[in-house]
Amino acid sequence: MARVKSPEKRAAILRAAVRELANSGLGAPTAKIAARAGVAAGTLFTYFPNKQALLNELYLELKGEAYARVNAKFPGKGSLERRARHIWSSYLEWAIEFPEKRKVSVQLNVSDVITHDTREKTAAAGGAVRQTLSELDRRAALRGLPAGFASATMSALQEAAMEFVGREPRRRKHLMARGFQAFWRALR
Amino acid sequence: MARVKSPEKRAAILRAAVRELANSGLGAPTAKIAARAGVAAGTLFTYFPNKQALLNELYLELKGEAYARVNAKFPGKGSLERRARHIWSSYLEWAIEFPEKRKVSVQLNVSDVITHDTREKTAAAGGAVRQTLSELDRRAALRGLPAGFASATMSALQEAAMEFVGREPRRRKHLMARGFQAFWRALR
Amino acid sequence: MARVKSPEKRAAILRAAVRELANSGLGAPTAKIAARAGVAAGTLFTYFPNKQALLNELYLELKGEAYARVNAKFPGKGSLERRARHIWSSYLEWAIEFPEKRKVSVQLNVSDVITHDTREKTAAAGGAVRQTLSELDRRAALRGLPAGFASATMSALQEAAMEFVGREPRRRKHLMARGFQAFWRALR
Amino acid sequence: MARVKSPEKRAAILRAAVRELANSGLGAPTAKIAARAGVAAGTLFTYFPNKQALLNELYLELKGEAYARVNAKFPGKGSLERRARHIWSSYLEWAIEFPEKRKVSVQLNVSDVITHDTREKTAAAGGAVRQTLSELDRRAALRGLPAGFASATMSALQEAAMEFVGREPRRRKHLMARGFQAFWRALR
DNA sequence: GATGAATGAGGTTTCATTCAT
DNA sequence: TATGAATGAAACCTCATTCAT
Incomplete structure (x- = not known):
């Protein structure tokens, strides 16, 4: 063999x-x-098979890892806020723990090497997260915002939060909590 | 000559x-x-002189153009909300009008080609915007959020808003207004 | 593998x-x-790794080849004159046999591409030659000439001799012998 | 006009x-x-008209300058040794005074940019020098050495002398004198 | 399957020379 | 004549990919 x-x-x-x-x-x-x-x-x-494939698989891997973090200990039966907070915190912790992974993930995301196919696969890997975010979306919809706005807002605010946690790691807990508050209010 | x-x-x-x-x-x-x-x-x-210089100058140019949009007709004497809304809308309009410029600007931003010097120059070009954003920051600080969080949040949410405006250009006005509302609430 | x-x-x-x-x-x-x-x-x-490295290695190779010629059949126990004559003749023969190599060697030598390091290595490769030349130097010193003058003179005169051998290859033996005589007299 | x-x-x-x-x-x-x-x-x-022409004219200029030095105060009626010594010293002084000119002159000489035509012109510019050197050659010829050997030997030995004067400028006078002695003996 | 030498297209940059001003 | 921007060929070097071992 x-x-x-x-x-x-x-x-x-x-x-x-x-x-x-x-x-x-x-x-x-x-x-x-x-x-x-x-x-x-x-x-x-x-x-x-080639560099592009490597980059796409890497992207999948990174997204998968982040999702895995979120899905672990996911409070499936908690309130919407509870679940949203879990997503917020667990993803943020991953991003803070592995700044290089996050950096690469962002770079891949804005580049043109990621195929449509890959993007669909990552979307599919959402799992429990998707469910929660779409619930949020439905709330947001009441406010005249389109589907997907909630998750876009979350990742946008996480982006902001990450930068500040990077600068003041000591206040991590505090910043994460306040950041979530801002997020929650934004969609309230 | x-x-x-x-x-x-x-x-x-x-x-x-x-x-x-x-x-x-x-x-x-x-x-x-x-x-x-x-x-x-x-x-x-x-x-x-070389490609890197070209990219840096391009970045400056793009940022400068965006700032110029914002500074034009800036309601210097309006309320904080009024001024914030102006920044929100005028930048967003620029980004929507020139999606390629925005895309390139984002790519340059996450890449490593932009020098520290260039970043300082763009920061300096802020003008009226900086003043307003720092007022916002002072408000945010009351909520336990660090300096700079307000502007980071704004650009993060604009990022999100842009995507949706791109998908539904007809609802542009509406989405921009709602997006600002979300932003404003986030910092209440 | x-x-x-x-x-x-x-x-x-x-x-x-x-x-x-x-x-x-x-x-x-x-x-x-x-x-x-x-x-x-x-x-x-x-x-x-790059052109400069190629040129330096080439220089080493050429110098090494020439030295190898000289060291072969070196009459280590002969008189000073005998040994000096051997160096004179054997190097000259090499240079005459491979005029392109010699030309390139000279060009590399006056250019700035040869690093200090390379020059040291060629110096180190001298072997039996160095020993003989320094004996010559000691004799030259008696005449108020500085250390290194003997070998400088030899290569300078070889340079001259080569040109003439190139023009009249038939008289090679004769010219080489007379050339050595001139050299030997110069240092008497 | x-x-x-x-x-x-x-x-x-x-x-x-x-x-x-x-x-x-x-x-x-x-x-x-x-x-x-x-x-x-x-x-x-x-x-x-182009770079090659510039280099050729520069070569002529440098050679001309050196010859001018030699021709000035040339002891046309002195003994052969006296005249040879003058050539030796005056050229050497020029070379020592303008090391860059000499360096460039050497580089141009071994390169391929100097045309046959240019070489002929420099040869022609010899003037009084040629006369003296050919007298030396006639003496050398008695020793079985070819025409031109005398001047080749002189410039070869000057090459050697220059290097040492460069290292010990204080002993310039002494080294120049001893160097000429070596030259004179070589052809004796 | 693993290796790394070999390939050659393609990238950035330099530079002699031309030519509009 | 003087200028220096414009040109584009060519230089050096990198790198994804192939393939002999």
Whole structure:
């Protein structure tokens, strides 16, 4: 039987990609990524057909990881506010814990390398989150705002919150709480 | 005296850069930018010493243009809400009118090509906006939020609002108004 | 393991570099060197990190080759004159046999591309030659001439001799002998 | 009447060329030469049809200057040794006084930019020097050395002497005298 | 499957020279 | 004549991808 593609190597490549992309932007050479992952330049292409595919898979991975955080211990039966707060906090904690991952995720998001297909997949991975956010949307709708506005607002405000937590890590808890308050009021 | 460096050509290059960058990301070749601007490849480098400089100047130009929009007809003596609403609307209108400019501006912003120096210059160009936003900040501070949170929130929510206006251009007026309402409530 | 970096290819590149540099000076394009070596333009850079490095390694190679000639059959136990004559003749023969190599070596020498480091390495490669030349120097010192003058004089006179041997190859033996005589008398 | 080409500008360009070429080698850009000369890039080409012509004229100029030094106060009626010593010293003094000029002269000499025509012109400019050197050659010929060997030897030994004078400028007089002694003995 | 040398298209930038002013 | 902007060929080098080992 032939050797089998090792999940460890695949993971190492993705990990290395995060580091390199965070440092050098999307132009980071595949050779450097491979080197940091401890594999040969060519090996990268047995795990990913080309760079674009690598970037798309990385994007999925990052989004998936963030969603996993949110879904863990999700208070499925809590009030809408309780659930929204959970989403707010758990995602924010992930982003703060892994600033490089978040940075790369943002860069990939605004770039043109992410295919429509990939975007659909991440949307699908929403799970419990989607449900909650659409409930919020329905509330927002009463106020004449379109579907999706709630989640867009949340991520927009999280963006803002993150920057400040980055500057004053000590006040993290406080800033996260206040940030959520602002969010909640925005949609009230 | 010989031919004089023409502001038109400079402007054409910047205009072409917006188009190319919007289409192909920051990796867009200088040769293509020059071609679209109707000048020779080498000419680009008589107007900008290198690609990085071009991108930085472009960023300044875009930010400057947006600020100019906001500063025009700024109701310097209006209430805080009035002034905030003006900033909200006028910037949003610019962004909606020139989606490519906005896209490129965002891409430049998250990339690493923008120097510290450039960022300082854009900050300095704030003018009337800064004054208003810092008033907002002082209010926000009462709510335990850090300095700068107000403007970060505004631009984050504008980001969200833009997306929706893009999808439903007909409801532009309505969405802009509602979006501001959300913003205003967030900071109450 | 993948293909292994082939010494033949490296040698072919250096050989091609000699030809191209002899023809077109130090400005000879790396692309032409690669083409003459029968490799792709990019391949040159897997053997040498950049053009300057290529030129420095070439210089080392040429100097090394010349020294190897001299060191072969070096009459380590002969009289000072005998040893000096050997150096004189064997180097000269090399230079006459490979005029392009010598030309390139001279060009590299007066240019600014050769690093201090490279110069030190060639000096270190001197071996038996250095020993003999410093003996000569000690004799020269008696005549009030500074250390290093002997070897400088030798290479300077060889330079002159070479030109004439080039013009009248038939009288090579004779000219080499007379040239050495002039050298020997200069330092008596 | 049209403006006339100013000899001052021509001279300034040649002067600037020496500086630039000494610093950056023959690849020094014409634009930098022009800038250092205080003229516009294009002006350079009204004084010299192209770069190669500039380099050739510069070579002539440098050789001419050196010859002028030698011809001044030439002891036309002195003994052969007296005349040879004058050539030796006066050229050496020039070379020591203007190290950049000498460096550039050497670089031009080994390069391929100097045309056959230019070389003939410099040879022709020899004047009194040629006469003396050919007398030396006739003496050398008795020793079985070819025509031209005397002058080749002289410039070769001067090359060596210069290096050492450069290192110990204080002993200039002494080194020049001893160097000539070595030269004289070589041909004795 | 793993390796890394080989490839060559393509990127940025330089520069001699031209030419409108 | 003087200027310096404009030109575009060409230089060096990078890099995604292929493929012999």
